[in-house]
Amino acid sequence: MTGRASAKGTKLYRSGRSLIALGAAIVWAALVVTQAYAHALLIKSNPSANAILKEAPAQVELFFSESVAPGLSTIGVLDSTGKAVDLGDVRVDAGNPTRMTVSLGSLPDGVYTVSWKAISATDGHLTSGSYPFAVGSGNAAALAAQTQKTSSELPASALISKWLLLASLALIVGWLSFIEFVWKSALEIRPEPIGYYEPAVWASIIQYALLGLFLALGLSILSEAGQAAGRELALPWAPEAGRVLLGSRIGVIWLARVALACLAVCLSRGRPAVWKRWALFATGLALLLSVSLTAHAATEASPLLPILSDWLHMIGMSFWLGGLVYLMTGLRSLRGLDEVPKTGLASILADRFSVMGLISVGVIGITGLYAAWLRVGSLQALYTSIYGDALLIKQIFVVGLLLLAAVNLVVVSPRLRRARQQQSGDLSLVMHFWQMVLAEVVLGCLLLLSVSLLTYLPPARIVPPTFDRQGSTTAGDLRVSIRIAPGSVGLNTFTVHLTSDGQSVPAVKEALLRFTPSQSNVAPSEAQLIAQGNGDYSVKGSFLSLPGNWQVQVVVRRENQFDQFANFNFSIFPAGASQENAEIPNIAGGLLVLVAVLFVVAMAVLPGKRIPRLGLAIVLSAFLGAAGLFFVTRPVAAVNAQANPIAPDAKSVAAGQALYEAHCVVCHGTTGKGDGPLGKTLIPRPADLTIHAVPGVHTDGQLYDWITNGFPGSAMPAWRDGLSDTDRWNLVNFIRTMAPKTGP
Numbered sequence: 001m002t003g004r005a006s007a008k009g010t011k012l013y014r015s016g017r018s019l020i021a022l023g024a025a026i027v028w029a030a031l032v033v034t035q036a037y038a039h040a041l042l043i044k045s046n047p048s049a050n051a052i053l054k055e056a057p058a059q060v061e062l063f064f065s066e067s068v069a070p071g072l073s074t075i076g077v078l079d080s081t082g083k084a085v086d087l088g089d090v091r092v093d094a095g096n097p098t099r100m101t102v103s104l105g106s107l108p109d110g111v112y113t114v115s116w117k118a119i120s121a122t123d124g125h126l127t128s129g130s131y132p133f134a135v136g137s138g139n140a141a142a143l144a145a146q147t148q149k150t151s152s153e154l155p156a157s158a159l160i161s162k163w164l165l166l167a168s169l170a171l172i173v174g175w176l177s178f179i180e181f182v183w184k185s186a187l188e189i190r191p192e193p194i195g196y197y198e199p200a201v202w203a204s205i206i207q208y209a210l211l212g213l214f215l216a217l218g219l220s221i222l223s224e225a226g227q228a229a230g231r232e233l234a235l236p237w238a239p240e241a242g243r244v245l246l247g248s249r250i251g252v253i254w255l256a257r258v259a260l261a262c263l264a265v266c267l268s269r270g271r272p273a274v275w276k277r278w279a280l281f282a283t284g285l286a287l288l289l290s291v292s293l294t295a296h297a298a299t300e301a302s303p304l305l306p307i308l309s310d311w312l313h314m315i316g317m318s319f320w321l322g323g324l325v326y327l328m329t330g331l332r333s334l335r336g337l338d339e340v341p342k343t344g345l346a347s348i349l350a351d352r353f354s355v356m357g358l359i360s361v362g363v364i365g366i367t368g369l370y371a372a373w374l375r376v377g378s379l380q381a382l383y384t385s386i387y388g389d390a391l392l393i394k395q396i397f398v399v400g401l402l403l404l405a406a407v408n409l410v411v412v413s414p415r416l417r418r419a420r421q422q423q424s425g426d427l428s429l430v431m432h433f434w435q436m437v438l439a440e441v442v443l444g445c446l447l448l449l450s451v452s453l454l455t456y457l458p459p460a461r462i463v464p465p466t467f468d469r470q471g472s473t474t475a476g477d478l479r480v481s482i483r484i485a486p487g488s489v490g491l492n493t494f495t496v497h498l499t500s501d502g503q504s505v506p507a508v509k510e511a512l513l514r515f516t517p518s519q520s521n522v523a524p525s526e527a528q529l530i531a532q533g534n535g536d537y538s539v540k541g542s543f544l545s546l547p548g549n550w551q552v553q554v555v556v557r558r559e560n561q562f563d564q565f566a567n568f569n570f571s572i573f574p575a576g577a578s579q580e581n582a583e584i585p586n587i588a589g590g591l592l593v594l595v596a597v598l599f600v601v602a603m604a605v606l607p608g609k610r611i612p613r614l615g616l617a618i619v620l621s622a623f624l625g626a627a628g629l630f631f632v633t634r635p636v637a638a639v640n641a642q643a644n645p646i647a648p649d650a651k652s653v654a655a656g657q658a659l660y661e662a663h664c665v666v667c668h669g670t671t672g673k674g675d676g677p678l679g680k681t682l683i684p685r686p687a688d689l690t691i692h693a694v695p696g697v698h699t700d701g702q703l704y705d706w707i708t709n710g711f712p713g714s715a716m717p718a719w720r721d722g723l724s725d726t727d728r729w730n731l732v733n734f735i736r737t738m739a740p741k742t743g744p
Contacts, residue, residue: 174322
């Protein structure tokens with residue numbers, strides 16, 4: 001029997017070596033990948049790639065498949081000599097954080113290159129690219145020589161940190177679940193009273209998992225800052241590290257993870273009280289949830305269910321993979337038992353783990369299918385996309401794990417059960433079972449690596465998020481639905497759908513929209529809807545010209561029926577940093593203070609010489625705490641620091657017109673096209689105000705700033721001393737009237 005067991009062991013050892021070699025090959029392949037697609041993909045631009053424009057645009061506008069991080073994402077516009085021609089005022093739209101803009105100066109005819117870098121606000125992944133456009137029809141040949149490019153690097157450090165994070169959390173969460181659902185009950189079922197005990201190696205595994213957790217966190221933040229800086233890793237004191245840590249959603253989540261990791265260290269030390277174990281388990285679940293908050297699931301239009309599903313998916317993975325590690329080491333610790341009790345206990349462990357494994361696999365399978373439906377969408381995409389290919393590779397490891405589990409369930413477990421029932425021992429069978437579990441652990445680690453790689457690939461089905469404003473209500477016998485796209489300050493398309501008794505209302509006498517802003521000093525406006533057929537009515541225009549709360553009323557008039565009115569209330573955001581982004585430094589500061597406190601406590605509970613360690617911990621924590629208090633006490637930056645204090649009423653517009661005719665007509669012309677008598681002689685030509693005045697292109701504050709301080713790179717003078725604040729705001733209100741009229 002010993003020789004047969006040895007031969008089987010040799011075969012399994014060779015199989016194990018093959019699995020390890022396969023894993024090493026996959027790791028190598030993943031690490032040498034340099035070109036990959038990330039998450040914030042460019043889906044639309046204005047001007048578009050290779051466009052030939054008759055007139056220079058006022059700004060460059062980019063739209064991405066995900067929200068981008070303000071302060072970390074950039075746009076640059078270069079002329080044919082490599083000189084920057086943008087004004088550097090890169091903004092992420094608060095109402096639509098997938099939209100990023102930068103203003104342009106007055107551009108002469110020529111070919112220009114837009115170079116952009118987008119860091120996803122959800123997962124921190126980086127994409128970059130460039131594309132050309134031309135001003136003036138004579139540049140078609142020069143434009144044809146340039147192409148649109150999009151690229152992204154997959155940092156090896158990011159992949160390693162993600163794998164290490166998931167593996168560490170699997171060990172932390174899988175520990176208590178294995179003890180409660182498998183180990184403890186197996187010892188209770190044992191007919192022979194051997195007493196309850198836990199292998200000493202489990203405490204070491206938890207400590208190594210906590211160490212791996214901190215290594216993963218440190219590597220991830222340096223990798224994230226490195227992406228922002230354009231290299232593999234950034235130094236901890238690099239400016240990019242500070243911007244990521246204190247100015248982005250990713251940084252806030254990272255600080256929360258560090259606080260939870262410090263709490264986990266505190267809970268893992270000292271007397272093994274029951275409440276500490278459950279608290280450590282809950283901490284592990286919270287850390288897994290933080291991973292879901294930066295996963296593909298968080299980018300869905302309605303993210304609650306996808307995030308919950310992703311969280312359950314990782315919990316199931318942790319129960320299964322973490323449980324396998326503790327099962328393997330638990331079996332190894334039975335070496336001191338006699339042959340019969342050792343075989344019996346191994347049999348019970350196999351049965352109990354099979355139950356937990358089946359439940360875990362069921363959860364993983366259901367949530368995995370849901371995730372595949374969300375991110376692949378079709379069988380064709382499964383075979384024709386990079387994400388689908390990676391998902392299929394992942395299934396190879398899943399199938400391998402299921403085959404090994406099936407062999408254990410169908411062959412090994414019944415043989416162990418028979419030996420237990422016959423009260424006989426079979427050490428070779430126990431060893432065979434242990435080797436099968438070891439093989440499952442190796443495959444599980446490779447599976448975890450494929451999961452880590454999937455998080456850095458874009459889904460096959462990318463549905464750009466919509467920030468349209470929508471609503472539906474009943475007015476008499478009508479069901480009125482409205483959609484405002486894109487739902488931000490400036491030009492919007494308003495679509496109303498009318499139904500009655502479930503049938504579309506294709507024609508009415510009149511359909512109107514009335515716009516009433518919350519600012520009582522701004523007059524309401526009205527627009528007539530145009531029938532499109534099938535109960536749809538629409539109009540396009542810049543009726544939502546100011547940020548704030550608006551009431552949009554739908555008025556429907558029909559022959560021989562009472563007029564019907566449907567009211568909708570919408571919040572319309574200005575371009576620029578959102579209130580949420582403005583509050584991030586304060587939130588991050590509070591988390592820094594919490595991390596500083598928990599770090600000192602964690603260092604105090606660790607074994608060994610405490611005085612040197614505590615001294616260093618106190619110094620570092622004092623620095624972190626002071627930095628945290630500094631950011632906590634900083635006032636939250638205003639969303640729109642230069643909001644126009646003067647209503648654009650007739651009096652203000654008339655005053656602004658008088659100022660314009662006195663000071664601006666000579667350059668900008670009577671219509672604002674930049675064709676005044678002096679303007680025709682200037683190089684570059686004055687800005688075309690009919691473009692810059694369109695609501696949503698620039699804020700009132702930006703126009704006011706240019707009037708006050710001059711327009712960079714042009715002959716526009718600064719009117720800081722020549723005009724009062726009120727005069728400059730009146731000018732802004734008049735300039736707004738130069739925007740092309742798009743409504744009735």
